[in-house]
Amino acid sequence: MSAEEFTLKDKAAIAGVGSTQYYKRGQSVPQLPMELAGKALLTACADAGLTIDDVDGFALYSMGFDTSLFAQWLGIPEVRFSAMISGGGNGSAGSVGLAASAIATGQATCVASIMTLQQAASRFGASFAPRGKPGATYSAPPSPEGNFIQPSGLMGPGNLFAVLAQRHMHLYGTTREAFAEVAISQRANAIRRPTSLQTQPLTLDDYFNARMISDPLCLFDYTMECDGAVAVITVAPDRAKDLAQPPVYVMASANGGAGRWGQAITWMGMPDEYFASSGHRPVAKRAYEMAGIGPSDVDVALLYDHFTPMVIMQLEDYGFCPIGEGGRFVLDGNIRWPDGGLPVNTHGGNLSEAYIIGMTHVKEAVEQLRGTAVNQVQDAEIALVTGGPASLPVSNLILHR
Amino acid sequence: MTGPTDRTEPSTEGPVMQGVLPKDIIELTPNVYTEPYWLATAEHRLILPKCTTCGTYRFPPGPFCWNCRAQEVEWIEHDGNGTIYSFTVVRHAVIPEIADALPVVAAVVELPGTGGVRLVTNIVDCTPEDVRIGLPVTIDWYDVRENTTIPVFRLAGG
Secondary structure (H helix, E strand, C coil): CCCCCCCCCCEEEEEEEECCEEEEEECCCCCHHHHHHHHHHHHHHHCCCEEEEEECCCECCCCCCCCCHHHHHHHCCCCCCEECCCHHHHHHHHHHHHHHHHHHHHCCCCCEEEECCCCCCCHHHHCCCCCCCCCCCCCCCCCCCCCCCHCCCCCHHHHHHHHHHHHHHHHHCCCCCHHHHHHHHHHHHHHHCCCCCCCCCHHHHHHHCCCCECCEEEEECCCCCCCEEEEEEECCHHHCCCCCCCCEEEEEEEEECCCCHHHHHHCCCHHHHCCCCCCCCHHHHHHHHHCCCCHHCCCCCCCCEEEEHHHHHHHHHHCCCCCCHHHHHCCCCCCCCCEEECCECCCCCCCCCCCCHHHHHHHHHHHHCCCCCCCCCCCCEEEEEEEECCCCCEEEEEEEE | CCHHHHHHCCHHHCCCCCCCCCCHHHCCCCCCCEEEEEEHHHCCCCHHHHHHHCCCCCCCCCCCCCCCCCCEEEEEECEEEEEEEEEEEEEECCCHHHHHHHHHEEEEEEECCCCEEEEEEEECCCCCCCCCCCCEEEECCCCCECCCEEEEEEECHH
16 A cells, blocks of 8 residues: 555545534533434534435544444444544544544445533533532542542643643743633634624633632633534545535544653643643644645634633644744734634634534534635635644644635 | 531541641542552652662552553652642632632642652642742641541742
8 A cells, every 4th residue: 555545635525514503501401412412413414415324434532422322313224433532522623533534444434523512410620520420421530540630629621721821831931811812812703603602702801800710720711611512524525526515625634642641631740841732742743744734834723722721832732833932922913813824713612602522613614614604714725623632642633625 | 608628537636737628528549559659648658659670750650660661669758848840729619529628729749859750739738829830849748537648748948
């Protein structure tokens, strides 16, 4: 097999995207989480000009659901591929890469990547805490490894990323004003969109008057807590050309990271040289190599934004600015839509549109490359999507029109 | 409000430590690799696993040396003097059981002479605004209940 065949580049295309409406935490009840997922999947099929009978693969990520109930409820004729990227929100972008892998290797012909989230019974914000309610998806009963973390009070994802943010501020002089710029710019993008849960502008005063949650992070550095579902349908490029929407091609995808990044977002023992990072540097390098592009070729970046400082660290790790310069990069207006050099999270992101564990970022990338985005980046040809900075494996996706 | 912090057990009398979680939320579940560490902390000793083959510390304790993949370790006592590598001030209770104990300073403390072993811990009995990266800290012991003690740290000279 030639080197050219050993790549995902242009071996698959996104043909359809769909979502439910987005809800504030718990407000999607009495619908079931898997019901939301099914609705999003049916919507994505319709968007593509396909039917549920065409779907023969599932490429998933994060906890809380799996293929079996989908297949049973929706009457999938035959499942040929079912796999999941390990971990949590780290796998959002990579799940589409996993779908592309199945397509490229002929294991399946029409693969769905889906995220559904309902935070009524349990909250992701307590996912590292003990004492979850019985049956809670998001909780961490005491474990031999957790014993070294939990007694300190680091019980929510935000507590853990705050430690990385504090180190970044110490090393590079990054300021809370820079975190605020991420929140404010994304809010400005979100309020132009009817799908967004946040509908009012955010000012610098609002930001600095907000309560501190886990220093240096305040309320507006945190993602929202939401319910909803998003689905993405991936098929072979030739098939995509005959369907309802302009194809959006998978140019590259990578998941993984440095081995000693490991369980970074708990054990805090990663090497000093990349402690204050998103963990994405290795996957960024591989994705750019696969795509045959560099950072300057990216027209719009949909960066997983569970916490504002992690957007800044990803800007560094993807080479949009030097390491340590992310704060200055955002304060210079670079991530603003429409005038910044690299519009970031034009949909408003997890912070201000809806938090569906990163799948809205894939949907927005597709809409940007179809030319149908609400906050359209003019002539956007290449979009970068990232999965959540987290423990291994982190992931990404580069798409082109 | 009566919270979990009020249910102090008889075995842990003494001055009340500020900036730690309620005792009844803390539960240790050691395995064969982590048990020696917790047995030592119960005796107010800090010991760390060091590879007998290549001399690399591993933390948290586990079955393999990340550097040479050997399994055997010797347990080396450490004096518990360290520096603050990073920290956060936890101000919001993600579960209600910890609300009365907040704020707590959750810190990553690096231990010199260990090749970069870091403990995720608390800086106790301090003003959170005084905590800075790079400050020296000394170990202290949070006696949770009989046979369960958690290492915590104090600002040196504080």
